[in-house]
Amino acid sequence: VAPAAQGAAPTADWLGLAGRRVLVAGTGGIGAACAAALADAGARVAAADVDRERLASLDERVHRLHGDLGRPDGCAKVVDEALAALGGIDVLVHAVGINHRTPVLEVTDDDWRHVLDVNLSSAFWLGRAVGAGMVTAGYGRQVYCSSVSGLLAHPDHGPYAATTGGLNQLVRVMAREWASYGVTVNAVAPGYTETDLTRHHLDAPGVREHYTSLVPAGRLGRVDDLTGPVLFLASQQAAFVTGHVLYVDGGRTLV
Numbered sequence: 567v568a569p570a571a572q573g574a575a576p577t578a579d580w581l582g583l584a585g586r587r588v589l590v591a592g593t594g595g596i597g598a599a600c601a602a603a604l605a606d607a608g609a610r611v612a613a614a615d616v617d618r619e620r621l622a623s624l625d626e627r628v629h630r631l632h633g634d635l636g637r638p639d640g641c642a643k644v645v646d647e648a649l650a651a652l653g654g655i656d657v658l659v660h661a662v663g664i665n666h667r668t669p670v671l672e673v674t675d676d677d678w679r680h681v682l683d684v685n686l687s688s689a690f691w692l693g694r695a696v697g698a699g700m701v702t703a704g705y706g707r708q709v710y711c712s713s714v715s716g717l718l719a720h721p722d723h724g725p726y727a728a729t730t731g732g733l734n735q736l737v738r739v740m741a742r743e744w745a746s747y748g749v750t751v752n753a754v755a756p757g758y759t760e761t762d763l764t765r766h767h768l769d770a771p772g773v774r775e776h777y778t779s780l781v782p783a784g785r786l787g788r789v790d791d792l793t794g795p796v797l798f799l800a801s802q803q804a805a806f807v808t809g810h811v812l813y814v815d816g817g818r819t820l821v
């Protein structure tokens with residue numbers, strides 16, 4: 567895909583995503599919306615999840631891959647299958663995450679390891695495997711879902727906050743190491759967004775209203791709020807943007 571000429575008016579493929587080969591890891595609310603938006607932009611998309619029902623409900627244009635991304639062998643299997651299906655990977659979107667809302671004093675070792683493996687180690691295992699091919703190819707875009715919890719100290723979010731803060735730093739180091747190879751690495755950091763990750767918690771009496779009151783924009787996030795920022799960071803328009811954590815939070819981190 568040719569880079570956009572400087573000063574040229576936007577074209578139908580302004581993002582330069584047509585024909586790009588994309589692996590989306592995690593097909594919950596945000597991952598599924600991004601997979602569909604990337605397919606809309608003309609990309610060839612494969613998407614992976616451990617949950618077969620979520621895979622089955624994906625946009626029909628998306629190639630489905632089953633795997634446990636909380637394990638190194640699961641990540642390797644998914645990357646191998648994506649490479650076989652697509653012939654290469656130009657873009658990685660990481661949207662895998664779990665959260666056990668528990669005070670630190672009650673977090674078990676098993677819970678700690680599980681959240682770290684699924685949220686942070688999966689980013690390392692996938693980013694490293696996909697990054698190797700991108701560095702060789704001299705082109706790549708990696709976009710990770712971090713969180714406002716990587717910055718703010720939400721109670722009952724110890725392991726989750728540690729993984730999102732750690733993810734921000736992993737993104738910055740990969741960005742620095744691969745910048746000279748044409749590979750950019752960035753994150754989006756959503757505020758509370760209505761998906762299966764948050765819905766149960768938000769449905770408790772008064773919780774949705776409380777979190778909404780903390781957002782200057784006056785509402786919680788929707789998955790469609792994430793697709794534009796993710797597609798931009800995955801695009802040729804973001805060639806000189808790397809190591810960035812883009813808060814998509816309606817101003818939540820301003821207060």
Ligand SMILES: NC(=O)c1ccc[n+]([C@@H]2O[C@H](COP(=O)([O-])OP(=O)(O)OC[C@H]3O[C@@H](n4cnc5c(N)ncnc54)[C@H](O)[C@@H]3O)[C@@H](O)[C@H]2O)c1
Binds near residue numbers: 595684756
């Ligand atoms: N929804 C929010 O409010 C919010 C806010 C900040 C950050 N995020 C981040 O955005 C990303 C996407 O979250 P979401 O809101 O779409 O959540 P979601 O629960 O809808 O989706 C997460 C997906 O990860 C998958 N997954 C979990 N464990 C897995 C494993 N071991 N192997 C493979 N897949 C696995 C789940 O099956 C699910 O499809 C996550 O990284 C999350 O931390 C979400």
